[in-house]
Amino acid sequence: DFIPRRNALFIEAGGNGLFTSVNYERRLTSANKGFAFRIGVGMYAENGLYLTIPFTVHYMFPLNNRGSYLDAGTGITGSVMNTNDIFKGDEDSFTSFTGVLGWRKYSRNGNRFFRVAFTPVINKYGFVPWLGIGIGFTNL
Numbered sequence: 001d002f003i004p005r006r007n008a009l010f011i012e013a014g015g016n017g018l019f020t021s022v023n024y025e026r027r028l029t030s031a032n033k034g035f036a037f038r039i040g041v042g043m044y045a046e047n048g049l050y051l052t053i054p055f056t057v058h059y060m061f062p063l064n065n066r067g068s069y070l071d072a073g074t075g076i077t078g079s080v081m082n083t084n085d086i087f088k089g090d091e092d093s094f095t096s097f098t099g100v101l102g103w104r105k106y107s108r109n110g111n112r113f114f115r116v117a118f119t120p121v122i123n124k125y126g127f128v129p130w131l132g133i134g135i136g137f138t139n140l
Helices: none
Strands: 007-014 020-027 034-045 049-062 068-080 093-106 112-118 121-123 126-128 131-137
Touching: 007 112, 020 049, 020 131, 049 093
Parallel strands: none
Antiparallel strands: 007 020, 007 131, 020 034, 034 049, 049 068, 068 093, 093 112, 093 121, 112 131, 121 126
């Protein structure tokens, strides 16, 4: 059985980081399926530049193909425009609730992966259907 490595680093366009993000992912089991979490740092641009901090928890379901997985989970992303006011809760800061329903494929040796996901966002602006595309490395 193919078993992904437990630590990964990946970049994502769109997705839970809202525009672009760099993320660390940790699988919580050494089996070929199970829970994982990720935390990242990114940016989002709309009426200014926002720093984003995505955090997700998801479950990886192995598919029939070697190294192919379905990801399903949920998360939260904090966004702040003025980092001096990060804990003051000004109107330029907001929290988004996110989802993850995606597919990932690992390389034959398991060192790299590609992922694409539907990552809907719910925040003070409403519901936004969103997508994310990422590439990552697991040799950590």
